[in-house]
Amino acid sequence: MSRLIAISNRVQAAQAGENSNRGGLAVALSAALRTSNGIWFGWSGEQTDEFSGQITFRREAGVATATIDLEAQDIDEYYNGFANRTLWPLFHYRLDLTEIARDFAGGYARVNARFANTVAPLLEPDDLIWVHDYHLMPLGKGLRDRGFANRLGFFLHTPWPPASLMVSLPNHRELVASLLSYDVIGFHTAEWRDSFIDYITTHLNARIEGEFAHLDGRMTRLLICPIGLDATEFMSAQGTEAALQAEQRLITSAVGRQVIVGVDRLDYSKGLQERFLAYEQLLNTRPDLREKVFMLQIAPPSRGDVASYQQIRADLNSLSGGINGEFASIDWVPVRYVNKGYAREELFGIYRASRVGLVTPLRDGMNLVAKEYVAAQDPQDPGVLVLSRFAGASVQLNAALIINPHSSEDMADAIARALTMPLEERKERHAAMLKSVIEEDVRWWSEKFIEALSGEEPQESRPKLA
Numbered sequence: 005m006s007r008l009i010a011i012s013n014r015v016q017a018a019q020a021g022e023n024s025n026r027g028g029l030a031v032a033l034s035a036a037l038r039t040s041n042g043i044w045f046g047w048s049g050e051q052t053d054e055f056s057g058q059i060t061f062r063r064e065a066g067v068a069t070a071t072i073d074l075e076a077q078d079i080d081e082y083y084n085g086f087a088n089r090t091l092w093p094l095f096h097y098r099l100d101l102t103e104i105a106r107d108f109a110g111g112y113a114r115v116n117a118r119f120a121n122t123v124a125p126l127l128e129p130d131d132l133i134w135v136h137d138y139h140l141m142p143l144g145k146g147l148r149d150r151g152f153a154n155r156l157g158f159f160l161h162t163p164w165p166p167a168s169l170m171v172s173l174p175n176h177r178e179l180v181a182s183l184l185s186y187d188v189i190g191f192h193t194a195e196w197r198d199s200f201i202d203y204i205t206t207h208l209n210a211r212i213e214g215e216f217a218h219l220d221g222r223m224t225r226l227l228i229c230p231i232g233l234d235a236t237e238f239m240s241a242q243g244t245e246a247a248l249q250a251e252q253r254l255i256t257s258a259v260g261r262q263v264i265v266g267v268d269r270l271d272y273s274k275g276l277q278e279r280f281l282a283y284e285q286l287l288n289t290r291p292d293l294r295e296k297v298f299m300l301q302i303a304p305p306s307r308g309d310v311a312s313y314q315q316i317r318a319d320l321n322s323l324s325g326g327i328n329g330e331f332a333s334i335d336w337v338p339v340r341y342v343n344k345g346y347a348r349e350e351l352f353g354i355y356r357a358s359r360v361g362l363v364t365p366l367r368d369g370m371n372l373v374a375k376e377y378v379a380a381q382d383p384q385d386p387g388v389l390v391l392s393r394f395a396g397a398s399v400q401l402n403a404a405l406i407i408n409p410h411s412s413e414d415m416a417d418a419i420a421r422a423l424t425m426p427l428e429e430r431k432e433r434h435a436a437m438l439k440s441v442i443e444e445d446v447r448w449w450s451e452k453f454i455e456a457l458s459g460e461e462p463q464e465s466r467p468k469l470a
């Protein structure tokens with residue numbers, strides 16, 4: 005059996021059942037790495053005065069990890085720069101927030117080369133190499149240039165933007181062409197894959213045959229592989245002390261009011277302002293609902309070094325304050341806005357106590373919160389998921405109330421409908437979604453990708469011999 009080498013910006017090995025902030029991805033990858041005796045390689049999150057290429061080897065949660073430290077300039081230009089100020093906004097259709105700077109592009113190329121140089125001595129010829137996310141797009145080509153003929157795979161956790169946006173990146177051709185050095189590229193949905201195909205056929209003259217893209221004699225499989233939740237692990241929170249306590253605390257404090265919940269990293273892609281405005285619209289147009297509901301928004305800050313994230317934080321402070329100032333009474337606060345994170349078991353209890361789950365991103369590769377909300381519901385009395393059509397999750401979770409987050413009216417109507425939905429309809433919608441969350445879980449996802457990475461080709465789309 006080949007070893008799996010996972011490479012991502014940050015390394016976060018995790019134990020199944022471990023009650024940490026680490027997401028399903030960490031748990032699934034850790035499981036796959038343990039089975040294959042693999043290694044997880046990436047940045048430690050630490051800063052060093054001068055990059056030395058020195059690797060720190062550890063065993064965390066039974067997984068071999070290999071990490072490097074980066075210089076302040078690397079962190080500025082590669083991580084806070086090209087990854088978070090150029091690619092993230094661009095890939096989430098926010099050209100207005102996309103910052104183009106040569107320093108950023110230079111830092112990105114330098115750090116990707118540093119990754120390639122330092123990981124190279126660890127690789128054996130039949131290792132399967134799985135690179136994650138937009139931080140490391142050129143890494144596959146970097147390894148090919150250094151003579152590696154291994155099977156190389158890349159998974160994109162974000163959307164792939166339309167070609168008309170992609171071309172605003174000065175080095176777009178070189179960057180996207182480098183992706184075709186991989187043997188497999190995975191996307192959450194057909195929409196993101198089709199957008200990629202549109203770019204590579206229009207701007208690189210690549211040829212598509214079945215599931216494969218051909219360019220310069222190389223062949224890359226374009227795989228639709230939606231990430232799932234570690235449903236078993238997440239659902240095992242049920243009945244734990246932490247989950248029950250969080251659930252009870254929320255129910256008791258609600259004094260009979262229905263809870264509308266949102267849980268998101270504080271990020272402009274998550275549509276938080278639009279959500280607050282829709283809730284305000286609901287309170288304005290449905291006075292009968294005032295004092296009967298409240299919205300709990302949990303939003304742990306992220307990427308606080310980037311100005312656009314500081315801006316959204318300020319905007320949300322002001323929006324939530326405005327709504328509370330306008331509508332609150334001596335014993336009712338319409339918005340409970342919390343800028344801190346909770347343990348996963350507590351989140352389970354919070355979701356379970358909430359009648360409505362609001363997941364309203366303007367663009368999201370997948371969105372695991374939507375799946376967590378479904379997994380945490382009581383199947384005999386489930387809450388209702390209100391889900392943006394612009395989240396990748398809306399493909400599998402199409403039994404949610406699907407909304408357009410740009411329309412406050414649409415969103416406010418859906419919240420009102422969710423609050424009064426009859427039990428039978430709630431159960432039916434929930435059962436359909438739970439089936440997908442359980443069957444297409446994170447193990448299903450990693451196995452599907454690793455199978456493709458191992459070179460097993462789909463019968464129906466095997467390329468015809470020329």
Ligand code: GDG
Nearest residue numbers: 025027161231269344345346347348368369370371372373
């Ligand atoms: C990227 C893509 C794609 C949030 N608050 C707390 C907390 N969280 C956890 C959630 C969830 C995770 O963070 C967020 O995952 P998402 O999928 O919603 O979003 P991104 O972070 O943007 O992830 C996304 C994902 O990659 C995987 O491919 O789905 O589209 O953007 O698990 O629960 N966790 C804890 N406390 C919190 O307060 N413990």
